[in-house]
Each structure stands twice: as structure tokens, then as C-alpha cells.
Amino acid sequence: KQEVTQIPAALSVPEGENLVLNCSFTDSAIYNLQWFRQDPGKGLTSLLLIQSSQREQTSGRLNASLDKSSGRSTLYIAASQPGDSATYLCAVGIYGNNRLAFGKGNQVVVIP
Amino acid sequence: EAEVAQSPRYKITEKSQAVAFWCDPISGHATLYWYRQILGQGPELLVQFQDESVVDDSQLPKDRFSAERLKGVDSTLKIQPAELGDSAMYLCASSTGTSGYNEQFFGPGTRLTVL
Numbered sequence: 001k002q003e004v005t006q007i008p009a010a011l012s013v014p015e016g017e018n019l020v021l022n023c024s025f026t027d028s029a030i031y032n033l034q035w036f037r038q039d040p041g042k043g044l045t046s047l048l049l050i051q052s053s054q055r056e057q058t059s060g061r062l063n064a065s066l067d068k069s070s071g072r073s074t075l076y077i078a079a080s081q082p083g084d085s086a087t088y089l090c091a092v093g094i095y096g097n098n099r100l101a102f103g104k105g106n107q108v109v110v111i112p
Numbered sequence: 113e114a115e116v117a118q119s120p121r122y123k124i125t126e127k128s129q130a131v132a133f134w135c136d137p138i139s140g141h142a143t144l145y146w147y148r149q150i151l152g153q154g155p156e157l158l159v160q161f162q163d164e165s166v167v168d169d170s171q172l173p174k175d176r177f178s179a180e181r182l183k184g185v186d187s188t189l190k191i192q193p194a195e196l197g198d199s200a201m202y203l204c205a206s207s208t209g210t211s212g213y214n215e216q217f218f219g220p221g222t223r224l225t226v227l
Contacts, residue, residue: 004154034215043203044218089154099168100216102154
């Protein structure tokens, strides 16, 4: 069974610092990896999608890397802002049953 | 920009009552998913539809949960009877294609509280 772990579970950083969020998964047989943002009581907003053949994706201040062989992905958020405060979820697409396996999330607070 | 629609956004019910949630996926998306997210956890798949057919309902508690997508467009998830442990966020997502190996887009969710 695919297990997805996100470390740290929660973190606080001062505004302007770079954020580094880690995601690890136990089975490298994935077809893609998605990073989502979730605000309290809200749905999921897709941030970045990395296909299994790719090593990284970038969108504005966000950059996500994927190392399938080691079962790891990292989300970098440059120059954090208070508006970046949210929970960030990592999800991997599992071959065979077409489902996403999610981690529990990284809860981020950016302090003004 | 096209979005996944869900209603209601919030639902409070007493245990043993019936509840129903509705989802309208992005137009043209063949695959529809219902997830349940307990507070502090990641979402877990309940059921996946390909057009009007169920392709995965292995995690759906079938004694009380049912889901349908009669015309292959919008979908309804029902719980009868609701239990205290059903309190959670219910998320609907959709994706293009028929393989399921595509980016999933999520709706705003329905927050269910069972008293």
C-alpha cells in the first residue's frame, strides 16, 4: 500500500523567508505527483502537477521537484508572504487503480 | 475558468438522518471522484466514476453510502443513516480522459457535521 508522508506537519516562518516542504512516498510506481493548497474549511487548489517522466515544475514563486527513485518531492515557495499561510497537500497517482494517495499535509503560517 | 461545483457547502444533520451531496464536474470531464477528508487528514477516495459507470468503490461503506452518476455528468453521494463518525469534508473532483491518469480538479467541498 502506498504511504505518503509530509514533514514537517506544521511550521511557522517570518515573511520573506523561503519555504521548503517535503513529501515522501513508499512506492516509486507513480504516474504523477500533485501539490495542492487548502485553506481552512475549503476545497483543494492544484498548485503544480509533475508527471512521472519529469523532474520539476515551476509556477511563479513555486517550484516542485520529483525524485522517483528515492520516493521524494520537495515544494519550494520563494519569498513567503502572509497569504501563503495554508495547508499544503502532496498526492501521488497510483498505477493500476487510478487513485490519488494523499499525505496529511504541511500546515504553514507565515508571520508578518 | 471552469470549476467543479458542489452543494450544499455546509450540512448539519442528526445521526440516523439521511443526507445527500451533489457535484457537477467540469464540462467534458469523463472521470468523477468523491473523496472524504477527516479533519487533520488527507482526502481518501470513496468512489470513482468513468462516465456513468463505477470503476472503483472499494473504500465506500456500502451499507450506508451510495453514489450515482446516472447520465454521466453530475453525481449524487448519499448517506443513510448518518453516523457521528461521518462528520468530515466531502470533496468532489473531476479529470479528463478515460484512463484516470490525468490532473484532478477539486470542488469547494461539503462540510458535514453529524450531531
